[in-house]
Amino acid sequence: EAGVVQSPRYKIIEKKQPVAFWCNPISGHNTLYWYRQNLGQGPELLIRYENEEAVDDSQLPKDRFSAERLKGVDSTLKIQPAELGDSAVYLCASSPQGSSYGYTFGSGTRLTVV
């Protein structure tokens, strides 16, 4: 099993530039999550998908962040334009549907905005 794959692993951009992160979840996992983790803090949920439907995006800053999960498999998280405060690790996770299962996280993308 390949696990949750994220790319890129690292990204450095200048403020006001756009950036995109990509996630390939474990095959067969209907639920996909994007989390953001600031330095020294626990991860915070940005958005949750059930198949291709975003069922919880209440924590997603919609003025600059967008996400999509076409065909209910891969997902992309975009920031446009990036701000200095967006520097963080962006984590993708997937799970089978249902709360009795654990999540599998990817290794994350470390974003640095300069």
Added chain:
Amino acid sequence: DAKTTQPNSMESNEEEPVHLPCNHSTISGTDYIHWYRQLPSQGPEYVIHGLTSNVNNRMASLAIAEDRKSSTLILHRATLRDAAVYYCILRQIQGAQKLVFGQGTRLTINP
């Protein structure tokens, strides 16, 4: 979301058992207790979860108090690779079902 309380940090020695406590006094009957750990530069990793009964797997054991207001993650024989931040999280059986992470416990293992 019901909250959990964990010590900020703990320290133990290699090859000794480690007991990581978690208080969740406001837990509801529909909350699972999940534990994750995060090694440096990695995403969180699922460790174990339970509802009412104690649970064992290849990584750890989970001891749940009879009133479910606290739980303990037990690493039976710690190794240096167990040094990580450990998160205790309550997850609803129905509804949002999302994981809400707190600060966790940073575990240091001494050789």
